[in-house]
Amino acid sequence: MTTRPTTLRSTTSTTSTTLRHGRLxxxxxxxxxIPERVLAAMQRPMPNIYEGPLVDVSSSLFADLPKIARTEGEAFIVIGNGHAAWQMAVSNTMRRGRKVLVLESGRFAVVWGEQAALSGVDVEVLPGAVDGPVDPGAVEDRLRADVDRGIEAVLVVLTDTASSVRNDIPAIRRAIDSARHPALLMVDAIASLACEPFEMDEWGVDVTVAASQKGLMTPPGIAFVWANDKALAAHERADMRVGYFDWESRLDVDAHYQLYNGTPPISHLYALREALDMIFEExxxxxxxxxxxxxxxxxxxxxxxxxxxxxxxxxxxxxxxxxxxxxxxxxxxxxxxxxxxxxxxxxxxxxxxxxxxxxxxxxxxxxxxxxxxxxxxxxxxxxxxxxxxxxxxxxxxxxxxxxxxxxxxxxx
The missing domain is CATH 3.90.1150.10 (Aspartate Aminotransferase, domain 1)
Structure with a gap:
């Protein structure tokens, strides 16, 4: 009979003493x-994705998401991070070779523009400060100079995650209107949606993008796009529409799973439901x-x-x-x-x-x-x-x- 060798563990730590023990x-x-309530909501067996409670939860989310962005527009859920929401917003509204004006302030609006350029959009960056907000006057001047109306959209962040600057979105909207320019106003609210005031309809925002993992207290993995009637009209003439991201298949719904162009992100949906409930309770x-x-x-x-x-x-x-x-x-x-x-x-x-x-x-x-x-x-x-x-x-x-x-x- 053989016996396994016994390894004795020392009761004395060989690592340096720290105070980091406990909850990180x-x-x-x-x-x-992530709140405990949200984590608990995710822990469930996989349900029927075609009918039953999951469908009810999903329907309630699409009814409540516009309340978070303060809009009467359509809400879309995409399985992915904030970059996926960027892609959905651009591909559903833009035409190849047409121009978007990116308002530099910090880092992430420029990255959004870089991604749009890879998809075939002509991107122009309006220079700005890395540690300051967009100058609405400069926006108005540039749009007034666009006499042939080649700019189809203006891309800007509400809060830049890198610099922590917050832009004055109503002032940018006024600048676009003062220039009498028809460009869509697209706002990245990923960093701060539900953390500070955002009024999509009141501020005249045409497309808003956000993601689950910040103010919405849900693990990374789903992102959101809200689109008003002007954006949905742009969708009709867009020529960059991509199968998975396409709004048309998500709007013309015969079955629940079409809202997600495939299998729903089940655990994330239950998590988001709990997170929104917590926001509405507060x-x-x-x-x-x-x-x-x-x-x-x-x-x-x-x-x-x-x-x-x-x-x-x-x-x-x-x-x-x-x-x-x-x-x-x-x-x-x-x-x-x-x-x-x-x-x-x-x-x-x-x-x-x-x-x-x-x-x-x-x-x-x-x-x-x-x-x-x-x-x-x-x-x-x-x-x-x-x-x-x-x-x-x-x-x-x-x-x-x-x-x-x-x-x-x-x-x-």
């Missing part, structure tokens, strides 16, 4: 924290208000850390009115942002967003979106402050105390 916390600008306007308070608390913390020093920490967007309520890019001055992120994650279990751009070692991002409350956010800010102390960084004053004052003033 992700404070990146998406995927955001009240969408109250959700917007919560995000505003939490965002202002982050800005107060960063200002306190920076202390007005030229080499201190600062918000990436200088103008308060142009800052996102969903994500804040922090410039770290003399502090090594990469090292700060490593300390926070390795020592405390807090994951911060890395900087996107040329100077990644001098910026990081804090996601403050979705399923978030003061204890969670104050814990994030406290850990960042501890990380700054660990690195020997010079800070003006306690950012946690400054953030707590903002939150305390907001208590009813």
């Amino acid at each position: 916390h992700v404070a990146i600008p998406g995927p955001s924290i 009240g969408l306007e109250n959700t917007w208000r919560r995000h505003e308070v939490l965002a202002r608390s982050v800005w107060a913390a960063v200002d306190a850390w920076g202390g007005g020093r030229s080499d201190g920490l600062s918000c990436g967007i200088a103008t308060v009115e142009c800052r996102s309520h969903a994500v804040t890019t922090v410039r770290t001055g003399s502090v090594d942002a990469t090292r700060l992120r490593e300390v926070c994650e390795d020592q405390a279990g807090l994951t911060l967003g890395l900087g996107i751009g040329a100077d990644v070692d001098r910026q990081f991002r804090i996601g403050h979106m979705g399923h978030l409350n003061p204890p969670m956010l104050l814990g994030t800010l406290g850990t960042i402050e501890a990380g700054l102390h660990s690195l020997g960084a010079t800070i003006g004053s306690s950012g946690v105390a400054a953030a707590a004052r903002v939150i305390g003033d907001a208590f009813a």
Whole structure:
């Protein structure tokens, strides 16, 4: 009889001691924290996809999604990330060789344009600042100069996830109208839908795109496009329509699965149903208000850390009115942002967003979106402050105390 060799485990850890044991916390600008209710809703056996409860859930989502974007237009669900929504929006409304005007502000509108160019669209980028919003006056001037009306659509982000700038969409709409230009206004609201005010119909937006993994508190995997009558009319003449993304097959529905051009994303649909229920229980306007308070608390913390020093920490967007309520890019001055992120994650279990751009070692991002409350956010800010102390960084004053004052003033 042979016996297996016995390996004795040492009770003494050979790794360095850290404080990261316990529940890890992700404070990146998406995927955001998934509520327990949403996770639980996903845990179910696969159902009948042709009839029964899943059909009812699906129908309720298509009825409720327009409420989130504040529109009477059509809602579409695509299995994919936000880039899939970009593709659906462009391929269903554009013609090959025709022009779109991309409004640069940060990074992601330009990436949307790059993807459109790969599909055969003529893309023109209206230059803008990487750390500032779109200039509506420049938009109006460019559209006035388009005398032959070759520009068929204007592409812009509501919030740029990289820079954390927030654009004034109503002002851009007014610029288009002042130029008497017929171009579609397409808005990427991926980074901040349900985190801050967005009024698709009131603001004159023709196409809106979003995704599940940020303010909508659902795992990555589904994305959304909302289209008004003007966009649906453009669809009739579009010559870039692709089978899977095509709106026509999704609008002319004889069977439930045609809404998705195939098998529905079952677990995601139940997750989204629970997430929307949570938003409606809170009240969408109250959700917007919560995000505003939490965002202002982050800005107060960063200002306190920076202390007005030229080499201190600062918000990436200088103008308060142009800052996102969903994500804040922090410039770290003399502090090594990469090292700060490593300390926070390795020592405390807090994951911060890395900087996107040329100077990644001098910026990081804090996601403050979705399923978030003061204890969670104050814990994030406290850990960042501890990380700054660990690195020997010079800070003006306690950012946690400054953030707590903002939150305390907001208590009813």
